[in-house]
Amino acid sequence: MIRSVNLRTRACRSLARYYRKLRVVSTLLPQHYAAAASTLKTSSATVPIKETTAATPTLRHAPRRAPLLHPVTATAGGLPASSGASLDSNDFSTATGRLGEAAMQRMAASLRIDQPGRHLFLCSDQTVPKCCRKEDGIRSWDYLKKRCKELGLETGERPLWRTKANCLRICTRGPIAVVYPDQESTRGNTTTARIWPQLQPELAELIAGFLPRNEMSTLRLVNKAAASQFSKVQHKTIKLSLPVPRHVFLYRWGGPAATRQLTLEERIKLLCLTAASGILENLKLLYSRAEFAVCTTEVFAAAAEAGRLCICRWLRRVECPWGEDVVEAAARAGQLAICKWLIKEGCPSQLRRLLTVAAEAGHRDVCEWLLEFGAPLGGRGPRAAARAGHASLMERLLQPLTCQQVGVPKLLAAVAKGCDLPTLQRVYCTFVESGRGDVVVGVGRLGEAAAARVIAAAAGSPTPDWQAKVEWLRSRGYPRDASACESAVDNLAAAAGLSNNTLAYFQPKFSLGHDRLAWLHQQHGFPVDPWVACAAGRHGDVAALQLVLDAGVELHDGRAAYLAAERGHLAILHTLHAHGCTLAADELSEAAARGAHVATVEWLVETLAAPLTGRLFSAAAQSGNMEMMSWLRRHGCSAEASTFAWSAWVGCPEQLEWLAANGCPMGDDGEPYLWAGYNGDYSVLECLRRLGCPWSADGATFTRAVCLAGDEEPGHSGDMGWCCSLEVLQWLVSEGCPVDWPAAEKVVRMRREGEDELIEWIVEQRRKFAAAGGAVQEERYGGPGTAERCQASIAEAVVPLEGQPPL
Known part of the structure; x- marks a missing residue:
């Protein structure tokens, strides 16, 4: 039956019935509908609303005009708290007027509408089927309910809400799901291969999004449809620092030859990542194997840094070594509970050093606890906080100190590097111009070297106002020094991208050094020297190196080339070679081989005729990289006895077997046993015995x-x-x-x-x-x-x- 009613009254009544029948209420709060109705309140227009049965009440028109993309947070207001009024979910006789609006708001609050995680609208309750058969839509809805319940998505502090919608008017190519607050919509295609026949691929992806990251990788193995749908890099990658399912970890690392290709360093890293993940069963699996008998403080430090107390307790029980670096890792990560436990258990520590580490990381609570615990406060703590841009923490740590305890020159350099200009000016005024504790330190008293360090720190600062700091210091008489240019290239390239400094901004790599260097040298007359070229070579900043060369700086010792070679910066070597710099091909090739930079070694051999010697092969063995050694083998480079010894030190059984199979001499003095023994690497010791090493x-x-x-x-x-x-x-x-x-x-x-x-x-x-x-x-x-x-x-x-x- 069709009849016309006033929009406001009819909308509220229909909405009441709508909420009563939904298991989980949508994020479209009563305020949305009231707002939509109030815009038409003064109009005499009425809208036709189709009457439906009580079993399937439907609000057809008003909700579609509601502002879907801007959900409003629900409150429990509307009724006096002392009124004692209670809302009967089955009684909506008062769902009109001010009392009705208040009741609806209270019900919305009782249903935690103000605490959404995500809200999923599924087009599966079609009066007239359009995108799929009605039976298929119902099955999809039932399966969605089942999976949400199994995965626990509808409970917790941020629940998933689901609403069965009638028609979203844009589902002509298959059922559609709309998700808020993501503001994303996904449409289905009934002909697409599905992981579960009852569920659209888009819904499967939404549900899978609630799985832990490493569980997503295992979902790909369900069937071909899952492998096809979840085929991105993040779906194929297991992050070992996150919890890994036990069966997956056992399948990958439980076999007898699972770690033959790993070096000792990589095995220790695997232990560290597993400890950080917090899965004790996985860590026990590794420790039960002979090749993981190498216990180091790094494993304990990784667990402490990740806050894994259960792992720390187990490591302590099996007598895993610990040291000062373990407590420092916990303090650096702000793991106060772990710090307390470690110190209580007697882990070696230096409280002054812990305070410095915590201050640099900006963990005020850890610093306060250490001070209460009796950590001596000196100048290192405030300086560490200043270097990282934690100005308020720096000021807190400075309060009880005198100028002599602070170390004013070092403090100024730290503030110039990590803090903004107002903070630098405030510290300068306090400790230099006005003095404190009857100590006045001017530029002359600082000394030329100390003053140069201050302005160099400002030149290499990651803060946006670094130029203003340099100009302000210059106005105070601080010198133009080449160390400022070196700092601009070195510090900025090393910290390019994301920085732990709270005042830093994102900066692209390889352009920073040149830009600052140009501003300092070309616009403000700061000199450049070979050390600036070394900084450019170390970080691969070709533009900065070219600026130094164009300035007429002569490079005689080859240090810039060596730093570039050991890091694989081939473009730097190209630039130096084109400029006519002398390059020691043998030294550079060995440095590049130790870093496993195949392309760099290849260029040095082909262009500069670097000799293929046993020393070069031994350098490649130190890298533990099979590709590097295979390249040398293919090009006629012969190994020597030291090569086999270095391979034993690196700790890769597969590499040792490859060398033995290719005729590498083992020596007759047993040196490979020594290097493996110093590392406590039983897997390599046993491999040496199998290979017959004398x-x-x-x-x-x-x-x-x-x-x-x-x-x-x-x-x-x-x-x-x-x-x-x-x-x-x-x-x-x-x-x-x-x-x-x-x-x-x-x-x-x-x-x-x-x-x-x-x-x-x-x-x-x-x-x-x-x-x-x-x-x-x-x-x-x-x-x-x-x-x-x-x-x-x-x-x-x-x-x-x-x-x-x-x-």
Whole structure:
């Protein structure tokens, strides 16, 4: 039945019925409809509204004129709080006038309409089917409800709301979903391959968007439609620093050859990322493998920085080493609870250093706690805060300090670098012009070098007003110094892009140095020197280097070229070569090979005739890059014994096997065992045994494993810190390494004083061997030769993981 009614009255009544039937209320609040109605209140026009049954009430026209793209936040106002009035969701007899509007607002508040996450409108309740069959629309809606419930999307602080719409008037090419506040609409195509037959691909993508990032990558394995729909880079990438599903992690890293291609550095990084992800089962899986027996403070620091207390407790239980860098990582990340726990557990720390780290990161709460805990306050904390642009924190830390404690020249340089001009002027006025504590420091008192550091810091500042700071300092008599140009190129190129400085702005790389250098040198007369060219070479700033060369600066020592080569900045080498600079091809090629810069090495060999020597191959081995070594092999470069030793140091079993297969000499002194032993890398030690790498027949390998410095006089060797652990020494003995026990005992007593357990073991082994009447042990005896010995404490905490099939 069609009848005409006043728009305001009819809209409110229909809206009341509409809300009563919806399970989740839309973000289109009653204010929207009241606003739409009020615009027509003075008009006598009426609109035809189709009467529907009570079972399927529908508001046809008024909502379409509502401002959909600008949702209004609901409030609980409208009725006095003390009135005691309650709203019956089944009674809308008062849904007109002021009381009705207030009641609707209260109901909206009770349904948390002011706390939306997303609101999804699905065109699936069509009176007259248009985009699909009515049955298909109903199935899509039912499946959407089921999946939202399974994924818990309708609960929590920011719930997903869903509304079954009738016709959105733009769904002629398939059902459409509209999402707010994203203000995005997606339309379906019934002929497109679907992950789930009942659900449109666009809806599947919206639902998948609520999954954790790494879960999205596993969704691709459901079927071909999923692989096709989720084919972007972010869908194919697993971020190891985020939680990784256990079955996925086990499938990738649980196999016996899963880490053969990883270097020691990469294995430690994998441990760090896994610790930061917070999934203890994944970390236990890695620690149960011999190749991950290398425990370093970096792993503990990664867990502390990420705030993973459960991981930190487990690492402490399995005796993972820690140090000052662990607490510093937590302080740098603002993890106050982790800092408290670490210090309570006795982790080594320096409170003054922690205060400096926390101040530089801008964590005021950590700084306040450290001060309460008794951290000594000196000038480093305020200077660190100033360098990072935390002016208010700097001022807080400066309050109790005198000028002598502050270190005025260093403070001025820090403020000039990280803070804006008003802050610099305020600090300058306080500590220089007016003085504090009867100490007045002028430019002359600062000294030429200190004054140059201040203006250089301003020239390299990431703040937008760096020019104003330089000009203001020049007006105060600060000198034009070449260090300002170096700072402009060096600091800005290094920090290009996003910066942790709160006052910094986004700056594109490779153009910053030239732009500032041109302003300083060409417009304001700041000199340039070879150090500016070194900064340009270090960061690949060709334009800045060209400006230095055009200024007539002569480069004789080749330092700029070396810095460019070790970072792979081939364009810098092109520029220097075109300018006629002398380039040492052999040194540059080795520097580039250590960085695995294949293109740079290739250019140096082809253009400058860099020699293909064993030293070059050894430099490539230090990079751990198979592509670099394969290129050298193809071009006739021969490896030498040091190449194999460097490969053992890098710690990649696959690389060692490749070198052995290609005829690389292993040497006869057992040096590869030493470098792997110093790292505690059992996977490489076992690989060396499989490959038949020899060791010294006279026991020198074992003696040098005790300490590389041997029995030289104390203080006369830089090798005193290179020592293998007791577990590694026991492994060497168990594998048959020849031992000169008298020499080993002499070295251990001289070099490893205080390591009683190690000394007792060597003395006992010497006694046993002396009883056998030998000079150099050649038989196998000692402890068991397996890597599990070093993991005895870890094994108790490791839960065995059963293999699971991949998705």
